[in-house]
Amino acid sequence: MKDVFHSTAFKILVAVVAAMFCLMLYTAGAGDSATATALGLITTPMQRVSAIVANNAAAAARTAAQPKEELEAENRRLRQQVEDLNKKLVNYYAYQQENAQLRKFLELKNDNPDFKLVAAAVIGRDPNDLFGQFTLDQGSRAGIALNDPVVTEAGVVGWVSSLSAGYSKVTTFLAPETKISAMDRVSRETGVVGCDIRAADRSLLQLNYLSAGTAVKAGDLIVTSGIGGIYPRNLIIGTVKDVKHSTYDVSLYAEVEPAVDVKAVRDVLVITSFTGQGEALSPAGGKASSSSAGGKP
């Protein structure tokens, strides 16, 4: 035990600690690294498979929890269905799911012809993250770039905060660094949607900086205003639940119930291009350095 400081193992430990410290400093500054890419190459395919298995298991568990009569009726109906469609059933469920996803995709695309969309599935959620950050199975190879907005057919989810060739990480609107320029669709008043840990726990957002005589009221729909160049205009964020006084100044803020439950979302769309994208960003900074618009500190 006394000679531990002279041992080879201890020297290796010192070298490892120094290397990890350098890696920490490098990734804190540069954001991405070859190590992360290498780890992603190994783990992303495995995460993709485990996510599919977990989704199927969850669907099976839901069925098992149904009452007996309901199950018997469903079983009879399904047997009939299987017989009818037996010849056509090759990959039926996969096609059905894909069809449903593409239909939503098409609806969003029809409403917004300028959008270029990439469909992606959630394959990882880290237990250390408190704000619902997740990993997608698509990365820069699919055309995704840093700060791209992430949505579902119901509304905004967040933005791409880091990525590699085969995966990307999404920071949701529950994270304090996410600030979304928003507008009340009824009164057309604007504000900034943000969140903190307490609000995130109640699954609520805050529409901040409303004037004292605000016309925003419960039930109003809050959408993105498009200012900032990160999110396109008119994407649904949520519905106003209540309007309250700010604790820090004379302004008011609205509690907004989000349209999307980001902690349960499984399939998303990444908007890789839209009219007005990056317009408010600094000309020298380009897309990757547009952190202030995305709200990154």
Added chain:
Amino acid sequence: MNRYRAVRYLGYALEILVVFILQETPGLIPAVGGARPVVLIPAAVCIAMFEAETPAMVFGLLAGLLADYGAGGVLGFHALLLAAACFAVSLMAANLFQTNFLMALLTCAVTEACMTLLQWLFFFVLYGYAHAGYALTAHYLPIFCYTFALTPLAYYFNRALALQIRSKEE
């Protein structure tokens, strides 16, 4: 390196990889009070209790790098801490205390508590987020408790793995 040792190391590497996948897969490990466990920590610490310093440190490093990759932030934070912690645990297990269930609980509790506190300090307090005290009690404490609750599983699994292969080795 003899064949059994290589098998044991391969087993540990696979264990860490599988634990990482289980930990990260959405909806697989049920959340309790909104918290999900960081199973990589007890797995790495329990491996360290049965191995020499250098391999313990290497498996700590691997587990830490995967934890960093999963968190998506600064790469190296968990790797540095887990490598150092596993080195220390391995050294103490060889020289200071007996490797048994109680000591496994104690070392895992201390390691997990330190890592949770440092995680809170570096990734919440120093980021300037509001309600740091609330985050510690309402989020980081449940994560610690849930992770700690899975320590017996990690200990008995690694004990079985180490003893099974060691008995063949001898």
